[in-house]
Amino acid sequence: MAPISSDNSKTDIDVESEGDTLKNDERTGRSRQITFEGSTSAEGARSIYQPTQINRTRSISRDTIHSTRSSIQGMPELPIEFRTISIQISESQNAPKEAIVQTKEKQPHQDYFESLDFHIISTDSLCREFNVDQRTGLSSSSAATRLQRDGKNIIAHHGENYFKKIFFYIFGGFCSVLWVGVIIFFICWKPLSNPPSAQNLSLAVLILIVIALQASFSAFQDWSTKRVMNSILDLLPAEAMVMRDGKLIHLPATELVAGDIVHIGIGNKVPADMRLLSSSGDVRFDRAILTGESDEVEGAIDCTETNFLETRNIALMGTGVTNGNAIGIVVLTGSRTVMGRIASMTAGVKQKTTLIQREINRFVTIIVILTLFLALLILFTWLGWLRKDHPSYMSVVAMLNNVMGCVVAFIPEGMPVAVALTLMMIAKRMKHTNILPKGLATVETLGCVNVLCSDKTGTLTQNRMFVKSLGMVDWEYNLEDLAPSESGTVDLPGGLKNMLQASILCNDAMFDPTTMDMPVNERAVNGNATDAAVLRLGDSVGLNSPTALAAYERVHQIPFNSKNKWMLTLHRDPKSTKEFILYVKGAPDVLLDRCTSYWSVVHNAVRPLDVGAREKFSNFQAKLSRRAERVIVICQRRYIPHSAPGSNDFSNEMLDHGVQDLTILGIFGIIDPPRPETASTVAACRKAGIRFFMVTGDFGLTAAAIAREIGIYDGQAEPDTIEELRYSLDPSMEVKVPKSRHSLLLEGPNLSALTSEDWETVCGYDEIVFARTTPEQKLRIVTELQARGSVVAVTGDGVNDAPALRAADVGIAVGSGSDVAIEAADLVLLDKFDSIIEAIRLGRLVFQNLQKVIAYLLPAGSWSEIWPVIMNVFFGCPSPLSTFLMIIVCVFTDLFLSLSIIMEKEEFDLLSLPPRRPTKDHLINLRIYGQSYLFVGVMEAFSAHSMFFLYMWRHAGIPFSDLIFAFEGYAEGFHGYTEDELNHFISVGQCVYFVTLVIMQWGNILSVRSKRMSILQADPIRPARRNPWLPLAILISFIIAIFVTEVPGLQTLFSTASVPIEFWCIPLGLAMGVLCMDELRKVLVRMFPKGPVAWASW
Missing domain, CATH: 2.70.150.10 (Calcium-transporting ATPase, cytoplasmic transduction domain A)
Known part of the structure; x- marks a missing residue:
């Protein structure tokens, strides 16, 4: 209304x-x-x-x-x-x-x-x-x-x-x-x-x-x-x-x-x-x-x-x-x-640095430090040694070229492109699955979530309520008895009729006029789901007549809110000019203490709400709650206001004095069925290492019954309550949380009394239902969990969820929710609730694929490029790789292959792994450095150098021993060659080194596609892990390598040369060798998951 x-x-x-x-x-x-x-x-x-x-x-x-x-x-x-x-x-x-x-x-x-x-x-x-x-x-x-x-x-x-x-x-x-x-x-x-x-x-x-x-x-x-x-x-x-x-x-x-x-x-x-x-x-x-x-x-x-x-x-x-x-x-x-x-x-508003940005900045800092260290080492080596002992070996220009080679080698120029494309691609995938992130930072944070706090009504449940039980303090009705007779009328006892009429008057729902010709249960209703359920019941028994209701003009109302947990309406009494009829509808635990009487079916009269009546009421409420029914009580009072209706004083009077001395008219038990996908969503979260908590304003027993139905409580044992929690905190107890009890039911009124030590214990439970909570208490729950290292996602749809949604690391609103909730959220779900699992999957996939991109880029684009500089400066060997070819590897051949990785599907166990810990599980860690530098990097650098020295021996007749420590000796007359001939040999040798790196990276990319799964299980051909971009990227890198080494103009300008055919073929076997060695590593990891290889693996 x-x-x-x-x-x-x-x-x-x-x-x-x-x-x-x-x-x-x-x-x-x-x-x-x-x-x-x-x-x-x-x-x-x-x-x-x-x-x-x-x-x-x-x-x-x-x-x-x-x-x-x-x-x-x-x-x-x-x-x-x-x-x-x-x-x-x-x-x-x-x-x-x-x-x-x-x-x-x-x-x-x-x-x-x-x-x-x-x-x-x-x-x-x-x-x-x-x-x-x-x-x-x-x-x-x-x-x-x-x-x-x-x-x-x-x-x-x-x-x-x-x-x-x-x-x-x-x-x-x-x-x-x-x-x-x-x-x-x-x-x-x-x-x-x-x-x-x-x-x-x-x-x-x-x-x-x-x-x-x-x-x-x-x-x-x-x-x-x-x-x-x-x-x-x-x-x-x-x-x-x-x-x-x-x-x-x-x-x-x-x-x-x-x-x-x-x-x-x-x-x-x-x-x-x-x-x-x-x-x-x-x-x-x-x-x-x-x-x-x-x-x-x-x-x-x-x-x-x-x-x-x-x-x-x-x-x-x-x-x-x-x-x-x-x-x-x-x-x-x-x-x-x-x-x-x-x-x-x-x-312009300065944006906060996101988790991925912090990880990238950390990686860049490490790379810059290594670059500066090596560049300064080269400079001081040249100043203190080479310039004195080998003055004709390396000029200032050659020294600066080596410094720049060091810079180019260490900086993965293609990584910023890959990071940006990865985040954008994941955001597009989310949009296509009706998951709407408001910012790219949300995408990455999802992968770290380890606690999910969800509202119940409208989020875990369908928010399509209907009345299942109906009764009074001393009587329970059978809804089947309220079915219309053959004549279409329903005979209602006076007390029941008054109760149902009151529930329609104290109601803000109304049927959509365009659906009035449909059956009552199929009509659309404008209003909240609780009001809609009561409205449908009243209409089904013929009490929703506009003519009859018009006699009770509404002169004031206080809508339901999550703090008061009741709704009040004031109506003119058609039989009195002074008295008004006041109706209040809301939560029993809030209104019961404000009631002094009740309508008794047994006595057919109003009776005092004595201790016995209160016990009956509580037993009836508990009975309905255990059946997962939401209990609503409707009350009445006749009231003569002291202020003029419509004035500010009148509003204050209603708030201060209206809700007291109430008479209980009746009790509704309302069912809100869980969404069909809720149970599977809870199970998927548990499998993914995410603790799933319910935070609701509903009565504790009702919330617990729903929690058991959808799997938040996975056992049949009763959950711990505040009493067991206090007992477990007894200093004489060795274990604070009993090992056999990991479920907890806490109600809002108890939260204010919890100490910091209490919260430590609470946050240690695996299954928690917080019931009868206010918006402030929901906010506190989030902040207490965050203070203890949890990355918290909150789902909700109402205005009462907004403070918690704002405070959460990831606020998730349902698309059908209130504007305030959507405003406060970071992510909006337009479709089914289980799409939150898809959002978490994509959030984890971002981090996983970025790690694979970096693990792919570092062996050739960093490790294998820095060793030619070291060989040239410290071992007096002609540089096996030119600066130009280093740039081509970093910016062109490796870039396209790295971009294909961002299109990779997730690994089979992505949602079986525990969530990432932002403070410990970094984008780049020692294991990735070990994989990239000491494992694959060593194989590639050793193989590329071997190909360089093999070419110099087979085609120039210059053995490895003569190239090492050659310094200024590699000049006119070396092994009887002219300077132009020697330069030509080096140009071809450098291109051999380049081609070897390009082709060996094909084996590397096939291996990094999966951390633990074999290539036979995760090949890029079968639909489960098909990646059509991978073959295309390999083809592009091959074309670039041919273009760089075979085009005459580039050969003249950048001192490149044609590569003999055998040095195009041999690296194919070496690439297979990289793949096979990594396959062996994966076998050892799977066979010995706690062994040293598994410990060192990324």
Whole structure:
């Protein structure tokens, strides 16, 4: 039922005509003028004009897609300059030019809100200004005119700093180090080389091309990611309840216009800055998104402050309705709202570093330290030894080339590309499975979640409730006895009829008019599921007659909220002019202590609620709860108010004195069936090492019964309670948590008494149900778990879940949930609840595939490239690999193969492994370094060097022993060769080394696809692990290798040469050798899972 206004002032106004002409003050045709303080001149007065736009009234805006954590980060504090200019509402499309020009100019913020009087003038005058009847709302034609004139209701996005973006594309990340290489190579070209070296110039240009490619990809990836995230946000709900043409309809919030009459209720986001016209008396707003303050603001009908920003009769756009409901008129929209003005001031918000970014930064730090160490070692070796003992061996240019070779070797230039593409690809996969992450940081955090706290109603259950049991304190009815007779009537005892009638009057649900011709159980209902269940029962016995209910006019209501846990309505008594009938419906554990009597079926009269009656009530409640039924009690009281209905004093009176001396009319047992996929989801979480807890406001026995039904409690033994918990904490007990008991049931009232030691024990349980919890207690549960090292995900759909969703490491909202819950969440599930397992799987897959990318890149792109530098500097051997070929391996041949890894499917045991520990399980660890450097890296480096020396021996006749410590001896006349011939041998040898690395990486990539599973079980051909990108990537790397070694122009420019055919064939066997050696490692790991090989394996 609609809320009754606390200020039901009505006004007879003319409904706007088709032309939608403005009705000016005093009907003079003149614009209303506002004169600023101290202004007496004509220039001091300004016409008021309202161009209207509004942000999407969904849970988030694109400017704030990240979810706030436990310490709420709101918009910057509202500046003192936020005071303002009044605005005239002009419906005429031919508004005065000076007014239009003025509104398009950027006004100072202090002039914008200071003179607004929407909150001050009467509701009659306000509706007259907006040319709207608050009973019927705008006409469709008028709304269309305003929408066409003012545009869609969105906040204008501030322009991005493209110069800053481009700067970081070009100079950020690894590019900053590559720029050092560009400078060095240019210096080596001129003036250090005499004559100038074309090869050094070519290398400088090549690195510039690499920088350009990386910058271009970064720009493309940034654009693609933004497009993906925007498309995800477009799928989130964005509707408002609006009165149009006398009908209450759902309307996309983007189509709201100034003057719209909007209905808001608990869980909604306010779609625009609105003046409240009526409210339930207890409406409250969460302004944390604007101010950062978590305290709720109570709504009011009358002006409470002259400042537009502080008065309580204005609901600000983007704030959440945390209690009650209200009706308001839109006064400011879009960029002219408080949210819009703040958004224009906060052009950029510094993002927190994500887990993956921290891991990448850690890896980069290690690489940079190693690079600097080796580069300085080369420099000091040259200064202290080579320059003195072998002055003609290595020039300054050659030394700098070796330093740059060291830099190129250690920096995996392809890794940033792979990381970015991996996150974007996973986000796309989530979108395709109806999982909507608001930011890429959410994707990676999912892989670390080890505790999942879930709300019950609407999340674990279907939120499609129906009444299963019905009774009173001393009687239980059989619902089958309430079936209509052949004549279609139902004979109800007086007490039962009064109970069911009360449950319909104290009810905010109503049938959708478009489904009234359908059977009762198939009709759509607007309202919460509990009210819908009671409404259906009452309608089925013929008590939902509008004519009969009209006699009991509702004059006040206090809607249900998760703190009070009851709903109150006050109705006129058709038999009395002074007395009112007050109905209260809610949780028995809250209302029982406020009841003094009950309707007795046995005595057919009201009886005192004595000890015996209370025991009967408790036994009946426990009986229903053990059957997993949600128990609701309906109470009544006759009341004579002391304050006038509709006043603020009256609202306070109802809150303070209404819910006492109640008479129990009856008890409902309501079933909310679990979702079909819930049990399998709980089992999958347990298998994945994730503890699954239920956090609900329901009665403890009801919650425990549901928990046992869906598998949160996997045994039949009764769970521990607060009594057993206290016993287990006895200092004389050696074991705090009994080994035979790992299930716990805690109720909200007990949580406040728990000490830090108690929480240590609580957090050690594997199966926990927290019942009868308030939003504050849900928040505390999350923070206590986090304080003890847990990575917590919270799922929920109601406004009471929002604080916990914000505080969680990953807040997960159900798509059918409230706007406030969706706003607070990091992830939205649009489909079945079991899609959360898919989200966790993809979150783990991100980390797993990134580890595989790095394990693939390091052996050739780092380890096998640094050894040629070491051989050249410290062993006096001609360099087996040129800097140019190092760059080709890092940026081209390895890049495409590494990108194919991000398309890999998960390994068979991905969801059987324990969650990653963010503080211990790093992206790069010693095991990966061991796998990449000491295992595969050693094989590749040794094989590539062997191929180099084999070529020099077979084709040049120069043995290995003569090349080692050759230093300046490798010159004209060495083994009878000219300098050109020696240079040619080195060029071919370097290409042999390069080709060997390229081909051996094919074996490496086949091995890193699986950490433990054999290639025979995870081959890239069969559907289970098929990766069509892998063969394509191998082909591309092969083509690049041929292009680099065989194109004459490149041969001349970069000193490359054609590779003999046998050195294309031999590495194929070596690649198979890498694969076979890794297969042997996997066999040992599987045979001896606790052996030394398994311990050292990645």
